[in-house]
Amino acid sequence: MADTKREIERKFEFIKAKGARRGLPDLTGTAAIAAVSDQGTVDLDAVYYDTPDQRLAADGLTLRRRTGGADAGWHLKLPVSPGVRDEIATPLSDTVPRPLAALLRSRVRDQELEPQVRLLSSRKVSHLLDADGALLAELSTDTVRAERGGAAAAWTEVEVELADGVDPALLDAVEKTFRKAGLRVSDAPSKLARALVETDAAPPAKPPAAGPGDGTAGAHVLAYLREQLDALIAQDPAVRRDLPDSVHQMRVASRRMRSAFKTHRGLLDRSATDPLGEELRWLAAELGVDRDQEVLLERIRTRLDELPRTLQLGPVRARLRVWNTTRRSGSRRRALAALDSPRYLALLDALDALLAEPPLLKPAAAPAREALPEAVLHDYERLAGRVGAALALDPGHERDLALHEARKAAKRARYAAEAAVPALGKPAKRLAKSMKEVQTLLGDHQDSVVAREALRGIGAQAAGGGESAFTWGVLYAREEAIAECRERELPGIWAAASKQELRTALG
Structure with a gap:
């Protein structure tokens, strides 16, 4: 069984300068901190696991097996944003727990997870409390020894981790107080990242970052x-x-x-x-x-909420x-x-x-600015053909199918334009916006088609169970009206999206 916790923290280290102070300042009076309660010291022994080519470290993930402290067990930390991670914990076991291994499968694949680094920490813990004695954050001072193969390193770091629901602005206030006392925010995002640097490990293998490349x-x-x-x-x-x-x-x-x-x-x-x-x-x-089931349920539920209760007959x-x-x-x-x-x-x-x-x-x-417009405009012309073909059909099943094909073409044209924005700039951005409007309208039409089919099935189930099918029929009629409305709107939306300046700006 795994437990998940959102971890919001900031790590600090003492400034390495001659004569710099090494003690922690009293945080009482900083922001809402009214008291600092000593919780004693605990010894922690953590072994970090990764693939031989350090795939987890390359993506900022950490997997460890730790003993000591109140939360001994396996811990997987997934980055959410700078200073924010989701920690997923499972009880102690000799091998990597299956729930955690599954979460790592897209990165690890067929590679083995092996011990890479051992961290031995002596942690002095204090609780930062507000005026009512409620926990605001945990303050930890860790004296760390890292061991990797025959290499070793040692350092001291300070960590402030917010309690659930506490405003992250508290970390800014603590940082300001710490800076005056000779501490700065650590450059290392985690103990493991610092351990790899301190023990001269090769940097994790990482694919080239996305960017314009050679143009x-x-x-x-x-x-x-x-x-x-x-x-x-x-x-x-x-x-x-x-x-x-x-x-x-x-x-x-x-x-x-x-x-x-x-x-x-x-x-x-x-x-x-x-x-x-x-x-x-x-x-x-x-x-x-x-x-699709999630989207469909939300649509039907919304339509049901909009319906007067007098029209909701039976256990709908x-x-x-x-x-x-x-x-x-x-x-x-x-x-x-x-x-x-x-x-x-x-x-x-x-x-x-x-x-x-x-x-x-x-x-x-070829240069991107010369080669990409042709590809983007090709997808645009493909969409134009499908919209024209759909509008030429009479309302009904065949037009519904044609509009669905036009929707897929609009999505492709939008993606092509969005992908070209870094190279082509504002013209591609305007085209992407127009294509999104067409896609949204056609998407709502298709969602209505799918919803009607589902409502017909639910109505049949209700009738088969001896319930009234009236409400499902009403919702079906409303979806039919929505689809007709979108079909009437399409010529105007398409006309706006196919203005000549949009077609020629990329040429």
Whole structure:
């Protein structure tokens, strides 16, 4: 069983200068701190695990097995933002616990997790209390000895960790007091990071950071693909933890990569990218079962909340819960099974390999500002054709299908424009904004199509259970009206998005 805690802290170290003071100042009176309560000293023994090429350290993650103190056990720390990490703890065991290993799978893959560094710490603990005696933060002074192979290092650091719900501004006030007393914020984000530096360990292996590279179209596209792969890998543990919006973000990253492969077929060898695109489509589909159900439930629930109670006949909310539980339990299992599959890990390895040895074609050597507009405008023209074809159809099933295809084209055009913004600037940004407006309208239309199908099914289930299906029919009619409204709005939205200056600005 794992416990999760949001950790908000700041680490300090004493300034290394001749004559500098080494003691901690009294924090009583700093911000809301009314008292400092000594909690004694505890000895901690922590062994940090990583792959031989330090994949976790490269991404700022730490995994340790620690004895001593009140929270002995395994601790996995996942970065959230500077100074903020999620700590996931499990009880002591001899091997890496399976729940933690699963959260690391997208990074570790088939590598072994092995002991890398041992940290022995003598920790002096104090509690920072407010006027009512409530805990504001824990103040720790750690005397640390790091051991890695035959190398060793020692240092002293000070850490202030906020209690749950305390305003982070307290850390700023403490930092100001500490600076006057000869302490500064530590450059090292964690004890492990400092231990690796202090023991002269080689820096963790890390892929090149996303950026403009040499200014070529190929470098630009590769930087964008690396950014999306990093996002996909980072969202993997969040999906496993069932964090809000994580499935959506992971799915978006996979779709952006697949879309980039299609948009830039003139820059990347299709024999290498097409198979990966199909695998990315598989992953998005497996994840989408869970995400689509989440979105659909929220839409139906919102429409139900908007309905007057006089039109809510029968146990409609109970029926909705039963319908959702039945569908979502299977969809989440399917998503997690995909993330645990060899196929998924093979995809990640293949994407890494492609970025390490990119299959660039000759046009990729052209300057980005010259090569990218053609690809972006090609996707725009593709969308224009689909919108025109859809608007030429009479309302009904065939038009619904055509509008759905136009929605997918709008998404691809938007992604292409957004990816080009670093190279093309404001014209690409304006085009991306226009494409997003078209995508949003078409997305609402498609969501209405899907919602109507679900409502028809729920209504049938209700009738089969002897309940009134009236409410589900009312919601169906409302969704039908919403779809008709979006179809009427489309010509105007498209006209605004297809102004000539947007089409020529990138040319």
